[in-house]
Amino acid sequence: MITLDKVCKRFDDNAVLRGVDLTIAKGSSMVIIGGSGTGKSVMLKCILGLVTPDSGTITVDGEDVTRAERDALLARFGMLFQGGALFDSLPVWQNVAFRLLRGALARPRDEARAIAIEKLRRVGLKPDVADRFPAELSGGMQKRVGLARAIAAEPEIIFFDEPTTGLDPIMAGVINDLIREIVSEMGATALTITHDMSSVRAIADHVAMLHDGVIQWTGPVSGMDQSGDPYVTQFISGSAVGPIEAVR
Amino acid sequence: MSLLAPLGILGRFVLQVLAATGRVSLFAFSAVGHMLRPPFYAREFGIALLNVGWLSLPVVGLTALFTGGALALQIYSGGARFNAEAVVPQIVAIGMVRELGPVLVGLMIAARVTSSIAAEIATMKVTEQIDALVTLSTDPMKYLVAPRVLAALIVVPGLVAIGDVIGIFGGYMVATGSLGFNQAAYLANTVNFLEARDIVSSLVKGCAFGGIAALMGCYFGMHSGRGAQGVGRATKGSVEAAAVLILAANFLLTGVFFSL
Known part of the structure; x- marks a missing residue:
């Protein structure tokens, strides 16, 4: 279980996170929605320790990530x-x-290559892709390789940062389905940040909306359309009219 | 109030310089610490050796060759004013080994290697590859910085030695080919005139300049701003800083070796 308790983060004068409280249950798929620049990526990087929060605590299975x-x-x-x-x-x-080629999880090179090819197959890529370089791949293929890398060591927790950004709707659908399948079959805890509502509906068990540095609403994906929260309603409908200021 | 304004500007400037010096020093200490503690990335180190050393040989060799030749012409022409043309072998040797060899190799490495390291690491930063390294339990200081700095510390003295030899050879070619010097006498004068201290100073300078060049590339790359502009600024800043620091270090090291 991942828990964020009153997490705050400020960059100079810009208070990005103003007290985020959120709980992600083990084995569930949580999707964070919210407009651009609302701090979704910062929140995710705080959990990973890539960004240090100014205050508040983040725990993974009860262990404080800053002390782990x-x-x-x-x-x-x-x-x-x-x-x-x-x-x-x-x-x-x-x-x-x-x-798998270095560090505590290191395996023999042949075994690591075999696992890599198996993971590439799992995300729908053929073995001949294995020896190509990233620059030779399309955007969709790069996303799949990124997904294969994310699952290669069979982690307990997987984060997806805007997994469908820059992809056409068909490829976005393929990536969404892959994420859902992989997370289900691995039994992993998933945290996805996106503003693509089709991703939300395909991936999420639970949804949380981050706005103005705090979680405005959280609940099951089935309750999202009837949340009654004006922020969520405006975000889902994509309307310029509502409590979320639309700069034009 | 207006009288104090220049003092305020001066104070802020001094504070900025001191803060930058502190940040770079901490970065350098951290890099050295990571060089000494496992894990070691042999593949990254090997690639860095190849990039800094082997692939720099053509530019280092050509720079030294032309500089040695030009130096011989200048000394001959200048020496003729007071009947001192005969000192060409000695001055070419001492000039190349003590000063021009290390400095020119250092500046060439700054232009070629520092810029390349800064641009590569800065691009990795703006495309989140550095963050990806961290999430894959790999310390970027260990994986990206330590191998490059260590390779430069080891290989640049070798490049300086090669540059010294090629530079002296350039002077030899010009002096014996067009200035009428005897080949055997030129070589004998060169070898007899050089002292062990000249060669040691040359290699120590090479080591220092290599370390500065790689450190600046890594530091500016790791602290790059966002986007293409950030990468451009990091690259430009790294080369400027490396060039200035190499020339300043050259002055200090020359003082240490030859002012006593």
């Missing part, structure tokens, strides 16, 4: 970055097997 042994904590996580964040200098299979 870093490598052991990170070994429990997998992450799909918005732009893929694949390492340009490494072929695809070494990107996927990065964690």
